[in-house]
Amino acid sequence: MSVIPRPLRILLLPAVLLLPTLAPAQDDLFSEALVIHHQVEALQRQNRSTLGVYVGAAVNDLILRRVEVQIDDLPVRKYEYGSFEAEALRRGGLHRLLVADVEPGAHRLRARFFVRRIGATPDTPRFVLTLTETFNKSNVPMSLEFAVQSGGRGPATLRVLRSDGRSDALRQRVARYAEDARVNWVAAAEGPPVSAIPDPAPPSQNVGLFNASLILFRNGRREQALDMLERIGTGDDDTPDEQLVRDLANLTLGYQMLRERNGAAAKDAFGRVRSPGPYANPALLGLGWAALLPSGARARGGRGADRLADMAPDQADELRRRDPLRYNWSQGVDISDRSLRAALTAWNELALRNPFDPVVQEGMLVVAYALQRLDAHAQAQQQYETTIARLERVRTRLDELLLELGDGRLFERIDADPGHGWRRWLADFDADAQNGYMPLLTTDTDFVDAIEARRPLLFQVRLLAQHAEALAAMPQDDARVRALQQRIAELQQRSAGPLAQATARAGAAALAVLQRIAVSTDAYLVDARFALARIYDPPPAGGNGAMP
Numbered sequence: 001m002s003v004i005p006r007p008l009r010i011l012l013l014p015a016v017l018l019l020p021t022l023a024p025a026q027d028d029l030f031s032e033a034l035v036i037h038h039q040v041e042a043l044q045r046q047n048r049s050t051l052g053v054y055v056g057a058a059v060n061d062l063i064l065r066r067v068e069v070q071i072d073d074l075p076v077r078k079y080e081y082g083s084f085e086a087e088a089l090r091r092g093g094l095h096r097l098l099v100a101d102v103e104p105g106a107h108r109l110r111a112r113f114f115v116r117r118i119g120a121t122p123d124t125p126r127f128v129l130t131l132t133e134t135f136n137k138s139n140v141p142m143s144l145e146f147a148v149q150s151g152g153r154g155p156a157t158l159r160v161l162r163s164d165g166r167s168d169a170l171r172q173r174v175a176r177y178a179e180d181a182r183v184n185w186v187a188a189a190e191g192p193p194v195s196a197i198p199d200p201a202p203p204s205q206n207v208g209l210f211n212a213s214l215i216l217f218r219n220g221r222r223e224q225a226l227d228m229l230e231r232i233g234t235g236d237d238d239t240p241d242e243q244l245v246r247d248l249a250n251l252t253l254g255y256q257m258l259r260e261r262n263g264a265a266a267k268d269a270f271g272r273v274r275s276p277g278p279y280a281n282p283a284l285l286g287l288g289w290a291a292l293l294p295s296g297a298r299a300r301g302g303r304g305a306d307r308l309a310d311m312a313p314d315q316a317d318e319l320r321r322r323d324p325l326r327y328n329w330s331q332g333v334d335i336s337d338r339s340l341r342a343a344l345t346a347w348n349e350l351a352l353r354n355p356f357d358p359v360v361q362e363g364m365l366v367v368a369y370a371l372q373r374l375d376a377h378a379q380a381q382q383q384y385e386t387t388i389a390r391l392e393r394v395r396t397r398l399d400e401l402l403l404e405l406g407d408g409r410l411f412e413r414i415d416a417d418p419g420h421g422w423r424r425w426l427a428d429f430d431a432d433a434q435n436g437y438m439p440l441l442t443t444d445t446d447f448v449d450a451i452e453a454r455r456p457l458l459f460q461v462r463l464l465a466q467h468a469e470a471l472a473a474m475p476q477d478d479a480r481v482r483a484l485q486q487r488i489a490e491l492q493q494r495s496a497g498p499l500a501q502a503t504a505r506a507g508a509a510a511l512a513v514l515q516r517i518a519v520s521t522d523a524y525l526v527d528a529r530f531a532l533a534r535i536y537d538p539p540p541a542g543g544n545g546a547m548p
Contacts, residue, residue: 036488064086070110142165216228343366402514454499461492471484
């Protein structure tokens with residue numbers, strides 16, 4: 001058997017975090033867009049009405065998650081920060097939120113910044129920093145920089161720094177933010193980052209160590225592989241990259257310990273996986289199975305121990321299917337009531353999570369499995385009914401999503417995201433019956449590769465649209481303005497084809513993910529309905545209920 005179960009191969013995604021290289025034709029279009037970008041900016045610097053608004057949050061104990069800024073009665077500009085973007089702000093980078101055309105004079109500025117403390121979970125309430133004040137715009141270009149400041153033991157504060165024009169230092173901080181946030185097109189547009197800002201952290205060595213541990217397993221060098229996973233899994237680095245690799249190492253180690261019937265070590269490894277987090281669901285599933293492993297002398301030869309030892313996300317339902325989901329009277333693994341209750345602690349939490357996730361779908365049924373083993377048949381029946389209702393809602397939503405994917409509405413919603421188009425690593429995705437498919441898309445390598453290849457093209461089209469809007473506000477009798485407008489229109493037309501191709505590729509990858517979820521949902525619906533129908537079946541005389 002392969003060391004890493006199939007679903008975990010999908011989760012190896014954090015090992016590849018760089019944006020794909022653009023194809024030559026796309027790269028040429030991108031270069032032309034950058035030339036236009038700089039030429040439009042040159043005109044904007046001469047425009048006395050130009051106002052740039054920037055966001056900074058270089059504080060060690062806070063994470064900025066969302067901003068809402070409004071100037072006078074203009075539309076509110078909103079932005080949500082993903083994990084890498086929030087980290088880029090903490091490292092001193094500056095996010096260019098908007099460039100507006102504001103006439104000289106007095107203006108009103110209103111802002112709301114949603115902030116979290118470091119280490120807070122998605123269940124921890126965010127606090128809001130608000131600011132309302134007026135500012136005077138002179139007849140020269142102006143920049144406003146929002147600065148989030150830690151209050152130490154007191155409350156955090158939000159203030160605004162004003163400056164004329166757009167300094168090189170400001171531009172370079174924007175470039176550093178874009179570089180750290182991996183928004184490569186912005187980094188290229190803004191120019192090289194300032195050398196005074198510390199260099200970004202080197203690539204994670206733990207990614208290489210994790211991949212090396214897999215090779216060691218395949219080559220039969222088990223002890224070295226386990227030591228390497230243990231070293232990664234017990235590290236204390238807190239950057240987003242390191243947290244992802246650490247969670248993945250602990251998840252891999254936990255399932256390996258299950259195979260070796262070492263329940264205590266499996267519990268330790270699963271317990272180190274962040275929850276919530278991208279690997280929390282399979283960790284909770286494994287934690288429940290670890291609780292069922294025999295202890296002491298029974299760990300080596302107890303009845304059914306070998307079957308328990310092979311549990312993994314793609315195999316964990318096998319034991320449940322045999323005992324006693326389909327046949328209540330079958331003689332299964334020798335498991336104590338105490339162990340079942342310990343498993344239920346983890347599985348009950350898992351069962352309440354994202355119903356689109358096949359691991360959670362397994363969790364919903366495995367809770368009923370444990371309840372049946374505890375002779376809590378009424379509770380088990382209720383669990384099956386609840387599971388069926390949730391899975392039916394998922395199936396209905398999947399049918400809607402397939403229609404939305406076909407007519408383009410799915411990507412319209414993704415592109416309308418108030419953040420940067422796709423909050424890929426945002427841990428607190430809304431996992432309700434409407435949006436629970438999103439985390440599964442963002443952990444599929446084919447979809448992420450396709451969406452990341454599409455993002456630069458999408459940003460390029462948006463950049464051109466923003467500049468077309470800015471040029472429309474400039475004097476139309478200026479020959480330079482008219483020439484740039486013509487070039488933008490031509491480039492927009494040439495960009496439409498590559499963007500459509502990239503969207504089609506991303507759509508095909510999304511379709512494959514949605515179809516896999518549908519297959520899993522249908523299978524678990526069959527299981528749940530079958531179990532509900534037979535939950536009170538009496539055992540046949542002289543038999544164990546096994547069907548040919």
